[in-house]
Structures are given as C-alpha cells and as structure tokens.
Amino acid sequence: MLFSPGLYLPMGKKPAVAGGGSLGLQTNLGSFFSLDNTLTDSTGTVTNLTNNNTVTFVSPPGAGLAAVTNCANFVSASSQSLSHADTTGINIAGINASIQIWFYSTISTVSLASKADGAFGSREYSIGYSFGTGGSNPVTCATDDNTTRSSSNTPTNAWHHVVFTWNNTSKAFVCYLDGSQFSSTTEASATAGTSTLFLGANSTGTGGYLDGNLCLFGTWRNRILSAGDVTLLYNSGAGLSYAAMA
Numbered sequence: 183m184l185f186s187p188g189l190y191l192p193m194g195k196k197p198a199v200a201g202g203g204s205l206g207l208q209t210n211l212g213s214f215f216s217l218d219n220t221l222t223d224s225t226g227t228v229t230n231l232t233n234n235n236t237v238t239f240v241s242p243p244g245a246g247l248a249a250v251t252n253c254a255n256f257v258s259a260s261s262q263s264l265s266h267a268d269t270t271g272i273n274i275a276g277i278n279a280s281i282q283i284w285f286y287s288t289i290s291t292v293s294l295a296s297k298a299d300g301a302f303g304s305r306e307y308s309i310g311y312s313f314g315t316g317g318s319n320p321v322t323c324a325t326d327d328n329t330t331r332s333s334s335n336t337p338t339n340a341w342h343h344v345v346f347t348w349n350n351t352s353k354a355f356v357c358y359l360d361g362s363q364f365s366s367t368t369e370a371s372a373t374a375g376t377s378t379l380f381l382g383a384n385s386t387g388t389g390g391y392l393d394g395n396l397c398l399f400g401t402w403r404n405r406i407l408s409a410g411d412v413t414l415l416y417n418s419g420a421g422l423s424y425a426a427m428a
Contacts (some may be wrong), residue, residue, distance in 0.1 A: 187201055193363040202231035205422075207427035208411065208424070208428050209220050209428050211400060212225065212401045213397075214401075215231060216250060219252040219422060224424040227271040228271035232265045234383075236262065237255065237382070239255065239273045240395070242251075244341060245341070247341050249418035249426070251374075254395060254396050254397060258292070258393035261383075263348060263380050264381040265379060265380050266379045268378060273376065274307065275306055275373050275374045275376070276372065277347055278350050278404050278405060279345075279373070279404070280345065280401075280402040281345065281400070281402075282345065282398065282402075283309060285396050286341050286395040288338055288339055289393045289412075290310075291310075292310065292392045293392070294310055295307075296377070296384055296385040297311045297377045299385040300375055302328065303326065303377050304329075304373065304374050305325070305373070306373045306377060307325050309338070310334060311392075312416075319337070319338065320332040320335060321336050321359050323355075326369070326373055331357050331425065332365075342359060343360050343416045346358070347406045351368045353371075354367065354368055354369075355367050367383055368400060381396055386411070
C-alpha cells in the first residue's frame with residue numbers, strides 16, 4: 183500500500199484503504215445501503231428502505247467503525263426493522279451473487295438480514311446471529327435449503343463483518359466472518375423467490391429483532407466476491423464506504 187508523503191499514523195494504527203478508483207468493488211453492486219444517517223441506496227437503483235417503528239441513527243458504538251459516521255440503531259423491545267419490497271437491485275434469485283453486512287449486537291438470537299419468507303423453493307437467504315441455534319453466539323447463514331452454516335463463537339458488543347457468496351451454477355455457498363472464511367459448502371437448492379428484504383428482523387418482520395446496530399449492507403448481482411475482495415471490504419476492521427469501494 184502506498185502512503186502519501188507526510189502521512190502520520192499513530193503507533194499500532196492501520197490506515198483505511200483509500201478508494202482511488204482502483205478497487206472495483208462497486209462493479210455489479212445492485213444496491214448499497216450505508217445506513218450512515220440515510221435510508222437511501224447509494225447505487226440509486228433501489229428506493230429508500232421503509233423504517234418500521236422508527237429506527238434511529240447514532241454514532242457507531244464500541245470502538246466505532248471508521249467507514250461510517252453514523253449507523254442504524256435498533257431497539258428490540260420496540261420491534262424495529264428496516265424493509266424493502268422485492269425489486270431487482272436486492273433480488274438474488276437464480277443468479278450468482280454476494281451479500282455483505284456489518285453488525286453490532288448487544289444480544290444473541292437475532293436476525294440481521296433476511297429475504298426468505300415463504301415455502302422452500304421460494305427463499306433467497308437469511309443471515310442471523312445465533313439465530314435458531316440456541317448455542318454460543320455464532321453468526322449463521324442459510325439459503326433456500328435452510329441448512330444453517332455457523333461460525334465459531336462470536337462476541338456480542340463488537341462490530342462484525344459478514345459476507346456470503348453464491349454460485350448459482352454449482353450451488354457453492356461460501357461464508358465469511360471478519361475477513362475469514364468459516365464455511366464452504368454445496369447446497370441442495372438454488373435460490374429463488376420474491377420475498378421482502380428485512381434488516382434487523384426475521385423473514386416476516388415479526389420477530390428475531392436486533393438490539394444493536396447495522397450498516398454497510400450491500401447486494402452484488404451476477405458477481406461472486408473473491409476472498410481478496412472480502413479482505414478489502416473488511417479493511418482490517420474499518421470497513422469501506424461506498425465511495426472508497428470504487
């Protein structure tokens with residue numbers, strides 16, 4: 183990585199990756215919701231998310247997240263979520279695809295992102311945090327066949343980065359947590375469906391409510407992110423803004 187002359191970095195600090203128009207991570211990005219004080223899709227292809235029961239915006243808690251100034255704050259007791267009816271920019275049915283989300287949760291057994299309402303054969307994906315496992319706080323990812331892929335124990339009250347990639351031809355389903363792969367499988371069913379997207383709630387928007395924060399949610403259509411792409415997006419725990427992904 184090149185550094186500008188005179189750039190001062192405190193000891194032990196890692197610089198955030200600068201966009202510079204060379205990363206190419208905006209390519210095939212169907213939608214990108216930074217949730218940095220806005221419900222607007224940065225790509226401009228999807229309309230604003232619907233705010234259910236008044237999700238607010240706050241400074242990133244804990245040690246913060248360098249890529250954003252603010253993030254969406256969810257209170258589980260208030261049954262809060264963000265949602266969007268199915269549309270092209272967020273739908274991954276029948277195509278190669280990748281999904282990213284950053285989360286900070288104060289409790290386990292929550293849903294982070296879900297587009298999976300309906301019977302088998304009509305589901306796209308779900309991402310949870312100890313969701314349905316009753317276990318030791320893993321991150322979980324699932325597609326249409328509803329076989330949960332779980333990470334190792336993942337601490338609450340900390341920022342975490344989740345990515346999965348989907349190959350619609352081979353049905354390869356690869357999951358990453360905080361820049362490292364935790365699962366690589368071949369699934370039984372292809373992705374399908376036209377479900378509503380929910381962030382911070384389950385696939386029907388009626389439970390699994392998050393108590394914590396979300397930001398930097400992205401959907402890549404017709405693109406399978408590489409392990410190197412995931413490393414860039416994780417950015418040593420700092421994340422990448424939409425502008426820096428160019």
